[in-house]
Amino acid sequence: MKVPKVVNIFGKEYKIITKERLEHEGYDALGLIYLDEGEIYLSTEQSLESLKRTLLHELFHGVVDRLGLHNVGFSEDAEEVLVEGLAVFITENFEFSFHKK
Numbered sequence: 001m002k003v004p005k006v007v008n009i010f011g012k013e014y015k016i017i018t019k020e021r022l023e024h025e026g027y028d029a030l031g032l033i034y035l036d037e038g039e040i041y042l043s044t045e046q047s048l049e050s051l052k053r054t055l056l057h058e059l060f061h062g063v064v065d066r067l068g069l070h071n072v073g074f075s076e077d078a079e080e081v082l083v084e085g086l087a088v089f090i091t092e093n094f095e096f097s098f099h100k101k
Protein backbone atom coordinates (compact mmCIF):
# COMPACT_ATOMS: atom_id res chain seq x y z
CA MET A 1 0.00 0.00 0.00
CA LYS A 2 1.27 3.40 -0.92
CA VAL A 3 0.68 5.74 1.99
CA PRO A 4 -0.72 9.09 0.82
CA LYS A 5 1.24 12.25 1.67
CA VAL A 6 -1.86 14.27 2.41
CA VAL A 7 -5.39 13.37 3.44
CA ASN A 8 -8.31 15.77 3.51
CA ILE A 9 -10.81 15.47 6.36
CA PHE A 10 -13.81 17.72 5.82
CA GLY A 11 -11.79 20.56 4.36
CA LYS A 12 -8.68 20.30 6.53
CA GLU A 13 -5.50 18.78 5.18
CA TYR A 14 -3.39 16.41 7.27
CA LYS A 15 0.16 15.62 6.25
CA ILE A 16 1.14 12.00 6.67
CA ILE A 17 4.72 11.48 7.76
CA THR A 18 6.36 8.08 8.15
CA LYS A 19 9.16 7.50 10.66
CA GLU A 20 11.05 4.39 11.64
CA ARG A 21 10.44 4.92 15.35
CA LEU A 22 7.77 6.95 17.07
CA GLU A 23 7.66 7.89 20.71
CA HIS A 24 4.89 9.48 22.71
CA GLU A 25 5.40 10.38 26.37
CA GLY A 26 8.25 7.90 26.68
CA TYR A 27 6.49 4.97 25.01
CA ASP A 28 6.81 3.53 21.53
CA ALA A 29 3.81 4.45 19.41
CA LEU A 30 2.55 3.06 16.11
CA GLY A 31 0.80 6.26 15.11
CA LEU A 32 0.18 9.79 16.33
CA ILE A 33 -2.00 12.65 15.18
CA TYR A 34 -1.42 16.32 15.93
CA LEU A 35 -4.84 17.81 15.34
CA ASP A 36 -3.94 21.50 15.42
CA GLU A 37 -0.82 21.05 13.28
CA GLY A 38 -2.63 18.78 10.83
CA GLU A 39 0.03 16.07 11.01
CA ILE A 40 -0.20 12.31 11.26
CA TYR A 41 2.89 10.26 12.07
CA LEU A 42 3.14 6.56 11.29
CA SER A 43 5.83 4.16 12.43
CA THR A 44 7.22 2.02 9.62
CA GLU A 45 8.13 -0.63 12.23
CA GLN A 46 4.84 -2.50 11.84
CA SER A 47 3.27 -4.98 9.45
CA LEU A 48 1.23 -3.76 6.50
CA GLU A 49 -1.97 -4.90 8.20
CA SER A 50 -1.03 -3.00 11.34
CA LEU A 51 -0.06 0.06 9.29
CA LYS A 52 -3.50 0.16 7.65
CA ARG A 53 -5.25 -0.17 10.99
CA THR A 54 -3.04 2.48 12.57
CA LEU A 55 -3.59 4.92 9.72
CA LEU A 56 -7.37 4.46 9.91
CA HIS A 57 -7.25 4.83 13.70
CA GLU A 58 -5.43 8.17 13.44
CA LEU A 59 -7.66 9.36 10.58
CA PHE A 60 -10.76 8.61 12.64
CA HIS A 61 -9.34 10.74 15.47
CA GLY A 62 -9.21 13.49 12.85
CA VAL A 63 -12.80 12.78 11.81
CA VAL A 64 -14.01 12.94 15.44
CA ASP A 65 -12.19 16.24 15.86
CA ARG A 66 -13.51 17.71 12.62
CA LEU A 67 -17.06 16.71 13.55
CA GLY A 68 -16.65 18.62 16.83
CA LEU A 69 -17.66 15.66 18.98
CA HIS A 70 -15.54 16.90 21.89
CA ASN A 71 -17.77 19.95 22.09
CA VAL A 72 -20.85 17.82 22.74
CA GLY A 73 -19.41 15.80 25.61
CA PHE A 74 -17.84 12.90 23.70
CA SER A 75 -15.13 11.61 26.07
CA GLU A 76 -11.59 10.67 25.12
CA ASP A 77 -12.15 7.13 26.39
CA ALA A 78 -15.22 6.72 24.20
CA GLU A 79 -13.29 8.18 21.27
CA GLU A 80 -10.45 5.68 21.73
CA VAL A 81 -12.89 2.74 21.72
CA LEU A 82 -14.78 4.08 18.70
CA VAL A 83 -11.79 4.90 16.47
CA GLU A 84 -10.05 1.58 17.21
CA GLY A 85 -13.29 -0.35 16.71
CA LEU A 86 -13.90 1.29 13.35
CA ALA A 87 -10.30 0.72 12.26
CA VAL A 88 -10.47 -2.99 13.14
CA PHE A 89 -13.92 -3.38 11.56
CA ILE A 90 -12.76 -1.86 8.28
CA THR A 91 -9.44 -3.71 8.03
CA GLU A 92 -11.17 -7.02 8.83
CA ASN A 93 -13.90 -6.57 6.23
CA PHE A 94 -12.67 -4.34 3.40
CA GLU A 95 -9.73 -3.79 1.12
CA PHE A 96 -9.03 -0.14 0.68
CA SER A 97 -6.77 2.09 -1.31
CA PHE A 98 -6.26 5.82 -1.63
CA HIS A 99 -7.38 7.54 -4.78
CA LYS A 100 -5.66 10.89 -4.37
CA LYS A 101 -2.19 12.33 -3.86
Ligand SMILES: [Zn+2]
Pocket residue numbers: 057061080083
Ligand atom coordinates in the same frame (compact mmCIF):
# COMPACT_ATOMS: atom_id res chain seq x y z
ZN1 LIG B 1 -6.01 6.70 19.54
